Structures are given as structure tokens and as C-alpha cells.
Amino acid sequence: MRICLLRAAPGQEDDPRYSDIALFTDRHTFEQRFISKDTIKQDLNFAAAESFDLYFNFLHWTWYGNDHNQSAVTAAKYIEYLAIPVIGLPSRILERCGLDNSGNLVIRSPGVAQEEETTVGDDYSCTTIELDNTAIPLCPVLAYLGVPLKPSYSPFSRDAIKKLAEDTFYANDLHGTFWCTFFIRLDQDSKPTIIGINPMPKTIFPFTSDGKNLSHEAIAVRESFPGSYRSLIHSIIASYFLKRNRNFEISRQIGQEYDTAASKYDTVTAGIYHEGVKGIVKKYNFDGVVLDIACGTGLVARLHDDPQSRSRFVGMDVSLQMRTECLRHGLYSNILVGPMQRLLIVKKERVDHIICIGAFHFLEPNELSLVLSRVFQLATTSVTFTIDEIPDTYKKAQTERGRAFMAGFNHVDEVEKYGVPLGWKLADRWRFLGWTSPTTGGEIYSNVFRFESVSE
Ligand SMILES: C[S@@+](CC[C@H](N)C(=O)[O-])C[C@H]1O[C@@H](n2cnc3c(N)ncnc32)[C@H](O)[C@@H]1O
Incomplete structure (x- = not known):
């Protein structure tokens, strides 16, 4: 993507330490355009x-x-009038802002307690990231020490702070802020109160990429947004387009395609594909609740086929007919229907394991980052997925047949750049012959990635 960074004209900047977000991703091309406050509209x-x-x-x-x-x-x-695609603070929120005593941009809101109304206590910041229409609270950070409130330490306070940040986001209609920091005081009874709201603070991006002088927002991102800045930028971009249904048609067409294929899917994929799935699900431990993303007809649970199984499967898939086939076998207790890139954002309950076989190639690269970050936030024990090496010849063949939506992407490079999130290890990785294309007859290789959480 060609992305324009709108910047204040030289001489009109307040802080020469410009935080260059282009440093954090090589996926997009960034160009700067300077806007003078004297000629805003022309520029x-x-x-x-x-x-x-x-x-x-x-x-x-x-x-x-x-x-x-x-x-x-x-x-x-004026940017809203021009109706250009933009990531930035909406004017309706900017108009409600003022400055606090330290010169930070804050929202004036009746829900925010004034200093004299609050009792003493510990102050925390909690940053939310808005994905699609959902506010995702990150790890709270203890203000005066700048240390993250880890899950094992005081889970009750941590949850209460995150819940208050989330509720305040909706109560104040902060949609469109992309990220927002809430300042929260926890009194001696651990009751949290909002004492400030800073929408889209620039301190979310470190001024340097060397990790020094991290703000509270930056600490929260590194601690609890898996994939860190690279993924954060991609996820926010993916979310912008998700909100505007930019790729909705592609998901709909894929769903329709699998609706048609559902009744014969198991027969068509018998052989190498089934052997591949079996090789994955038999190899690893899946005790507990397993979320099978793009579960299809439920081969994962069926080929897991362990009479002693202590796994309980739930699924999601974009195709209603695949869901019907899957439920017929009685191994999944619940299957949500919709695109994973939307469902994973709104999902709240964590699960022990997440698995996704043969479907990540349908996501465009920004969406893949978003999905991976949500997957690592939602799984407690393991994350297992395959990445198919979709060749250009396959894409070309599908495009020529008017079925470009079924081609997808080879995301091996993107997954490698995503890296291993904090608190996880790459436990296993291997390559195998995944499937033979019914369109070109070519062999498609696939890669298994198995991540396991490491205790704090
Ligand atoms: C090749 S099948 C794999 C099914 C199953 N995981 C298996 O290995 O048999 C791909 C599945 O991904 C689903 N799918 C494709 N794009 C999706 C999306 N964006 N969200 C959810 N499901 C999706 C399709 O409906 C289909 O059931």
C-alpha cells in the first residue's frame, strides 16, 4: 500500500523527535506530505x-x-469532507478535547472524575486498541513505575481496570480513535475510577526503535499486543478496511464457494490432505477447549480421533454449509459463522488451544497480522496453524477463471516477520506436501507452525 503521512510543515512542529512509524513495517511504502497551518485546505x-x-x-x-x-x-x-481513507482522530472527538496540566490532550467528559473527587490510590494507564468496532484493552501499566500489571499479579485489579477502560470507551463514544489511553486510579478497596482520557496519544509509538524511553502506551503494546508494532500498524490498517467492508465481497464469495463444495468436501480431500491434517492433530497435545478456526467439515476433531480425548472442540467458519456438515458429526459444541477476521475481534472468552488448517491464505496480509495478534491474545496454551505456499501459477490460473478470490496469498514470509510473541515459543515447524490443486494439478506445499505458551 502507498501510505501518506500528513505532517506539520517544517517550522510548525512542536517536537523535532518525530516518531517515524515507517520504521516499524517494511510492508507498505510511506511518503510524507507537509501541511502548513496557513494553507491547510490547499495543501x-x-x-x-x-x-x-x-x-x-x-x-x-x-x-x-x-x-x-x-x-x-x-x-x-476538511479531511472528512474530502472523504479520503484516513487513520486519525475524528473532528467530533477533537472538538471535545482540552489540555491537562501537563499539556496532554484529554477528553472533557462528565464521566471523568476531577482530582478533588478522587481518593488516594495507585494510578494506572490502560490503552485500548479499536479493532473493527471493538475496543480491546491492553495490559494496564502502573503509572509511577512504568511496569505492566502482569496477569499473574492481582488478576482482579487487572480485569477491573481493563473493564473500566472498555466501558468508558463505549460510554464516551470514542469510536474512530484507533487507540486511546485511560488513566485510572485504584483506591484502597481496589475500586477503579477514571481520572483522564487521552485519545490517540503520540506516545504510543516510541521515538526510537531501540526500545529506550518507552512511554506507558509503548510498554503496553510490547507487553500485550502480540506481534508488537509491526502487527499493530497492519492490524489498524486491516481494521480500517474491515469497518468499511472493503473485503466483504471476497469473504462472501469464499463462503459461497465452500457452501457449494460442503457435501463433497470430505470425499474430494481424502488422501494426502487428510493424512496431512492427521499428522498435525495426532502430533500435539490438545487437552482442553480447542478453537478450530475455519473448521470446515470438522476434519480436525474427527482425525484427532482419540477415545481418551480430553479435548472439547468449538469452531468458526465463513460457510454455513460447512458448519452444517461439521455439526452433523457431533464433535463440535458450537460453531460461529462469519469471517474469522471479524469473529476473532469480538470474541472475549479465552480458550486453551487455537488451530487453523488450510485457511490463512485467504486473508490479505494486513488481516493476517490482525488475526495472529488476536489468536495469541485469546489462546492460553498453544497456537497451531498451516501456511500454504500458494504459487504464482495457481494464482494466475484462478484469476484467469475469474476466481481470483480463491487464490489467496503465500504468507510464509509474513509469518516469519511476525516473529514469536512475548510469552510464547515456536515449539515446532515443518513442511509437508499439503494438497494437489484441482485447478492446475500442481502440488502445494504447506508449513506447520506450532507455538506454545511459556510460563511467566
Ligand atoms: C480448505 S478448507 C479447510 C477446512 C478445515 N480446516 C480442514 O482442514 O478441513 C478452508 C475453510 O476455510 C473457510 N474460510 C475461508 N476463509 C475464511 C474466513 N475468512 N473466515 C472463516 N473461515 C474461512 C472455508 O469456508 C473453508 O471451510
Whole structure:
């Protein structure tokens, strides 16, 4: 993607230590366009005329609080008028903002307690990331020490802080902020109170990539957004387009295709494919609740086939007919129907294991980051998935048949760049002959990735 970073014109910046988000991903091309507060609309017209795929508007980071609040609002409003695809603070939220005593942008809201209304206690920050329409709270950070509140330490307080951040997000209609930091005081009875809200703080991005001088937001991202900044940027981009249903048609077509194939799927895939699935599900421990993403007809549970099994399977799939076939065998207690990239965002309950076989190639690369980050947030014990090496010849053949939506992507490189999230280890990785394409007759190799959580 060609992405435009809208920046304040030289000489109009308040902080020369510009946080260059292009440092965190090599997947997209970033270009800067400078906007002067004296010619906001003309400069934005120029940037818009270049038809970038996406714009990042961080002008308020420079202008707001620097006696140019109105310039920041004018720019946000004009960008909304231009209707260009943008990641930035919406004008309706910017207009509700003010500055706190330290010069930070904060929301004026009746729900925020004033200093004199709160009792003494420990202060925490809790940053939420908005994915699709859902606020995902990250790990709270103890303000005065800058240390993350780990899950094992005081889970009750941790959950209460996260819940309050999430509830406050919705109560204040903070949709469109992409990320937002809530300042929360925990009194001696562990009762949390909101004492401040900072929408889209620039401190979420470290000024340098060497990990020094991390802000609380940056600590929270590193601690609890698996895949860290690379994935955060991709996930926010994926989420922007998910909200606007950009890839909805592709998911719908894939679902329709599998609806048609559902009744004969098991017969068509018998042989190498079944052997491959069996080789994976027999090799590892899956005791506990297993979420089978893109479960299809439920081969994972059927080929696991262990009379002593202590696994309980739940699934999700975009095809209603695949779900019907799967439920027929009686091994899955619940199957949600919809695109995984949406369902995983709204899912709250954690599960022991997550598995996904033969389906990640249907996701575009930004969505893959989003899905992986959610998967590592939701699984407690293991994450197992396959990545098919989709060859260009297969893509070409599918495209020529008007079925480009079924081709997908070879994500091996992307998964390697995603890396191993904090708290996890790559326990196993191997390559095998996955399937033979019914379209080209070519052999498609696949890669198994098995991650296991490591205790703190
Ligand atoms: C090749 S089949 C694999 C099914 C099963 N995992 C197996 O190994 O037999 C691909 C499955 O992915 C599902 N699928 C494709 N894209 C999806 C998406 N975005 N979200 C959820 N399911 C999806 C399809 O409906 C289909 O059931």
C-alpha cells in the first residue's frame, strides 16, 4: 500500500523527535506530505489528489496545545469532507478535547472524575486498541513505575481496570480513535475510577526503535499486543478496511464457494490432505477447549480421533454449509459463522488451544497480522496453524477463471516477520506436501507452525 503521512510543515512542529512509524513495517511504502497551518485546505487538496491508498493524519499531535487547536480541528474536518481513507482522530472527538496540566490532550467528559473527587490510590494507564468496532484493552501499566500489571499479579485489579477502560470507551463514544489511553486510579478497596482520557496519544509509538524511553502506551503494546508494532500498524490498517467492508465481497464469495463444495468436501480431500491434517492433530497435545478456526467439515476433531480425548472442540467458519456438515458429526459444541477476521475481534472468552488448517491464505496480509495478534491474545496454551505456499501459477490460473478470490496469498514470509510473541515459543515447524490443486494439478506445499505458551 502507498501510505501518506500528513505532517506539520517544517517550522510548525512542536517536537523535532518525530516518531517515524515507517520504521516499524517494511510492508507498505510511506511518503510524507507537509501541511502548513496557513494553507491547510490547499495543501490537503494536493495530498488528496495524489490518491494514496491510505492517509495517516497526526497533525493534532503537533498543533493541538500549541495555540493551534483550531488548525487541528480544521484539518480533521476538511479531511472528512474530502472523504479520503484516513487513520486519525475524528473532528467530533477533537472538538471535545482540552489540555491537562501537563499539556496532554484529554477528553472533557462528565464521566471523568476531577482530582478533588478522587481518593488516594495507585494510578494506572490502560490503552485500548479499536479493532473493527471493538475496543480491546491492553495490559494496564502502573503509572509511577512504568511496569505492566502482569496477569499473574492481582488478576482482579487487572480485569477491573481493563473493564473500566472498555466501558468508558463505549460510554464516551470514542469510536474512530484507533487507540486511546485511560488513566485510572485504584483506591484502597481496589475500586477503579477514571481520572483522564487521552485519545490517540503520540506516545504510543516510541521515538526510537531501540526500545529506550518507552512511554506507558509503548510498554503496553510490547507487553500485550502480540506481534508488537509491526502487527499493530497492519492490524489498524486491516481494521480500517474491515469497518468499511472493503473485503466483504471476497469473504462472501469464499463462503459461497465452500457452501457449494460442503457435501463433497470430505470425499474430494481424502488422501494426502487428510493424512496431512492427521499428522498435525495426532502430533500435539490438545487437552482442553480447542478453537478450530475455519473448521470446515470438522476434519480436525474427527482425525484427532482419540477415545481418551480430553479435548472439547468449538469452531468458526465463513460457510454455513460447512458448519452444517461439521455439526452433523457431533464433535463440535458450537460453531460461529462469519469471517474469522471479524469473529476473532469480538470474541472475549479465552480458550486453551487455537488451530487453523488450510485457511490463512485467504486473508490479505494486513488481516493476517490482525488475526495472529488476536489468536495469541485469546489462546492460553498453544497456537497451531498451516501456511500454504500458494504459487504464482495457481494464482494466475484462478484469476484467469475469474476466481481470483480463491487464490489467496503465500504468507510464509509474513509469518516469519511476525516473529514469536512475548510469552510464547515456536515449539515446532515443518513442511509437508499439503494438497494437489484441482485447478492446475500442481502440488502445494504447506508449513506447520506450532507455538506454545511459556510460563511467566
Ligand atoms: C480448505 S478448507 C479447510 C477446512 C478445515 N480446516 C480442514 O482442514 O478441513 C478452508 C475453510 O476455510 C473457510 N474460510 C475461508 N476463509 C475464511 C474466513 N475468512 N473466515 C472463516 N473461515 C474461512 C472455508 O469456508 C473453508 O471451510
